[in-house]
Amino acid sequence: MEKKITLLVALFLFTSLLSKCHRTNAVVNCAEEDRDALLQFKAAIAKDPAGILSSWNGDTNCCNWNGVTCQNKTGRVVHLILSEDNNNNSVYLSGTMSHSIFSLPFLQQLIIYNMKNISGSIPSSISHLSFLTHLTLANNKLTGSIPSSITLLSHLQFLILEGNLLTGYIPKNIGNLSELAGLSLHGNRLSGSIPASIGSLSKLQWMELDNNLLSGSIPDSISGLASISSLDISNNFLSGTIPSSLGNLSFLASLQASNNRLQGEIPSSMALLNSSLNKLKLDNNQLQGYIPESFVEMINVYDLDLSRNRLTGNIPPFSISSSFMAFSLFNNSLTGTIPPSFGTMSRLLSLTLSYNKLTGVIPASFGQSSRIEILSMSNNKLTGHIPNSLGQMPYLQYLDLSNNNLKGPIPKLPILYNLFGLNLARNRLSGPLPELYNNSLDYLDLSYNNLQLSTIPKWIVGTSFANLRLASCGISIRLNDWKPRGPEHYTALDLSDNRITGNLSDIFSELTALQYVKLSNNQLGGNIPSSITKLKSLEVLDLSVNRLKGMIPEDVLQLKNLKEFNVSYNHLCGKIPDKKPLNSFPASAYSHNQCLCGSPLPVCSHH
Known part of the structure; x- marks a missing residue:
C-alpha cells in the first residue's frame, strides 16, 4: 500500500x-x-x-x-x-x-x-x-x-x-464522495462498522481499511463497488459471513480479509472472479466447510491463503495450468490426499499444507517442479517413503515433513544447493543418513526417528549451523570431543535422549550465541561450569536426567533472559540461589536431585 x-x-x-x-x-x-x-x-x-x-x-x-x-x-x-x-x-x-x-x-x-x-x-x-x-x-x-x-x-x-x-467511526455518509477513486484509512484505530453507504462508491478502484478496530459484518452493499480492483479489510474484528455478492465485482484483482472473525463457508460465487482475481487472502478467520470445487477454475490467482481456519474435506484438484506462486492451507482440518498437480505447477514457489489431517503418500510429481522454494507438509498423517524426486528440486530452500508417519531411508539430496532448512523430525525414518554438503544449510532437525547414528556425521560437524536438533538419534559420543564448525553461529542445539557422555565445560565456552539448549536424558557428568555466563542470550536450558553433581552456581543468575530451566533428575546438591531468574521456576525443575534445597523446594536444614 x-x-x-x-x-x-x-x-x-x-x-x-x-x-x-x-x-x-x-x-x-x-x-x-x-x-x-x-x-x-x-x-x-x-x-x-x-x-x-x-x-x-x-x-x-x-x-x-x-x-x-x-x-x-x-x-x-x-x-x-x-x-x-x-x-x-x-x-x-x-x-x-x-x-x-x-x-x-x-x-x-x-x-x-x-x-x-x-x-x-x-x-x-x-x-x-x-x-x-x-x-x-x-x-x-x-x-x-x-x-x-x-x-x-x-x-x-x-x-x-x-x-x-x-479514532471514532468511518463517516456514515462516506458514500456521498461519488468521485472517489482511492480510499486508504489503514493503520489507525477506527472502530464501528463499515458503513453501508460505502457501496455507493461506484468509481472506487482501491480501498484499504486494514489494521483498525472495525467490527460488524461486511455489508452486502459492497457489491456496488463496480470499479474496485483492490480491497483490503484485514486485521480487524469483522464477523459474519463473506457476502456471496463479492462474486459480482468483476474487476476485483486482490481481496485481503485476513485476521478477522469471519465465519460460515467460503462462497462458491468467488469463482466468478476467475478472470480478474490474482490474490485471495482469507487466513486466520473461523471459516468452515469445504474449499469450493469451483475454485479450480481460478487459474489466474497467484497468491491463495486460506490457512488458520476450520476448513474440512479434500483439497480440490487444482489445474497444472494454475498461476499459483504461493499456496497456503496450513492449520485447518483438511483430509484426503495431496493432489499430484501441485508438483507440476510451473510457477509455484511456496506450498504450505502443514497441520491438517492429510493422508496418503507424498506425490513423486514434486520433483518435476523446478521452482518450488518452500515446501511444508508437517503435522499430517502422511505415510510411505520420501520420494527420491524431492532431491531434484534445485531451488528448494526449506523442506518440512516433520510429524508424519513417513518411513524408510532418507533419500539422497544431491542438488539441493539452496536448502537452508530441513525438518524431518518425528517420523519413522531409518537407514543410513545421506551426506548433504551444503554451505547454505542453517537448520537441521532429524529428531525422534528410527535413526541410529552412533556418532554425529562428519558432514554435520563440518556445517556451520544456527539450529541443530538431533534428539533421539542414537548418538554415543563424548560431548567434549565434538568440535562443530562455526560454533559462534549456533543459536539452538537439541541433543536430548541420546547416550552422550562428558561434561559441559567446552560447549558453554565455545557455543556462546546459544539461546536454546536441550541436553536432557543423556549421561553427562561433572559440574555446571561457570562458563555458562558466556551464554548471555540463553532463554531455554534443559539438562534434566543426567549425572550432574555439585551446586547450582550463582553464575546462572547472570542469565537474565532465561525463561525455561530444568535440572531435575541429576545429583545436584546445596541451596538453590534465591534470586531471579532461578526463583521463578517450579519445583519440578529441581526435583529428584541428591540434596537440592531452598525455594521452591523445602528449606535447607542446618545440621
Whole structure:
C-alpha cells in the first residue's frame, strides 16, 4: 500500500512541477491571505531538521516556496505537497498541524505525507475546501475522528489518511464522495462498522481499511463497488459471513480479509472472479466447510491463503495450468490426499499444507517442479517413503515433513544447493543418513526417528549451523570431543535422549550465541561450569536426567533472559540461589536431585 501511495504522491509532485514550469513570464504574487495561512502552519511546526520549510519566508512570494503551487492568474494556492521518503526512520517535521491550511479556499491537492511527527486533528472546516480532489494526510500522528463534513467534498478523488492515530467511526455518509477513486484509512484505530453507504462508491478502484478496530459484518452493499480492483479489510474484528455478492465485482484483482472473525463457508460465487482475481487472502478467520470445487477454475490467482481456519474435506484438484506462486492451507482440518498437480505447477514457489489431517503418500510429481522454494507438509498423517524426486528440486530452500508417519531411508539430496532448512523430525525414518554438503544449510532437525547414528556425521560437524536438533538419534559420543564448525553461529542445539557422555565445560565456552539448549536424558557428568555466563542470550536450558553433581552456581543468575530451566533428575546438591531468574521456576525443575534445597523446594536444614 505504501508503494501505491508513494507513486501517487510522486505523480502529483510531477504534475505540480509541470504547472510551475508552464507559468507565464509574468511574476505571479501569492494572495496575502494564503501566505498568512501558510505562515501560521509553519509557526506551529516546532522542528524542521530537514529544512523542508526553510524557503517559507514572510518576505518572499509564497508561490515560490517549497511544496506550494499557485494558480497562474490569481496567485491563489492550489497545491500544498509536503512529502518525504518512507525508506528510513527520519523525522521530517515535528509540531501541530495548524487548521489555517484548511482556510485555503482554492486548494485542490493537500498532501502532508510521511512527516512522522505532526500531531493535531482534522477540523470540520475541511468542508470549506470545495475544490479539493486529493487529500493525503498519511503517516503522521493525527488524532481525533474523521469529521463527517469531509463527505461534503464532492470533487474528492483520493482520500488517504493511513498511518495515523485516528479514532471514532468511518463517516456514515462516506458514500456521498461519488468521485472517489482511492480510499486508504489503514493503520489507525477506527472502530464501528463499515458503513453501508460505502457501496455507493461506484468509481472506487482501491480501498484499504486494514489494521483498525472495525467490527460488524461486511455489508452486502459492497457489491456496488463496480470499479474496485483492490480491497483490503484485514486485521480487524469483522464477523459474519463473506457476502456471496463479492462474486459480482468483476474487476476485483486482490481481496485481503485476513485476521478477522469471519465465519460460515467460503462462497462458491468467488469463482466468478476467475478472470480478474490474482490474490485471495482469507487466513486466520473461523471459516468452515469445504474449499469450493469451483475454485479450480481460478487459474489466474497467484497468491491463495486460506490457512488458520476450520476448513474440512479434500483439497480440490487444482489445474497444472494454475498461476499459483504461493499456496497456503496450513492449520485447518483438511483430509484426503495431496493432489499430484501441485508438483507440476510451473510457477509455484511456496506450498504450505502443514497441520491438517492429510493422508496418503507424498506425490513423486514434486520433483518435476523446478521452482518450488518452500515446501511444508508437517503435522499430517502422511505415510510411505520420501520420494527420491524431492532431491531434484534445485531451488528448494526449506523442506518440512516433520510429524508424519513417513518411513524408510532418507533419500539422497544431491542438488539441493539452496536448502537452508530441513525438518524431518518425528517420523519413522531409518537407514543410513545421506551426506548433504551444503554451505547454505542453517537448520537441521532429524529428531525422534528410527535413526541410529552412533556418532554425529562428519558432514554435520563440518556445517556451520544456527539450529541443530538431533534428539533421539542414537548418538554415543563424548560431548567434549565434538568440535562443530562455526560454533559462534549456533543459536539452538537439541541433543536430548541420546547416550552422550562428558561434561559441559567446552560447549558453554565455545557455543556462546546459544539461546536454546536441550541436553536432557543423556549421561553427562561433572559440574555446571561457570562458563555458562558466556551464554548471555540463553532463554531455554534443559539438562534434566543426567549425572550432574555439585551446586547450582550463582553464575546462572547472570542469565537474565532465561525463561525455561530444568535440572531435575541429576545429583545436584546445596541451596538453590534465591534470586531471579532461578526463583521463578517450579519445583519440578529441581526435583529428584541428591540434596537440592531452598525455594521452591523445602528449606535447607542446618545440621
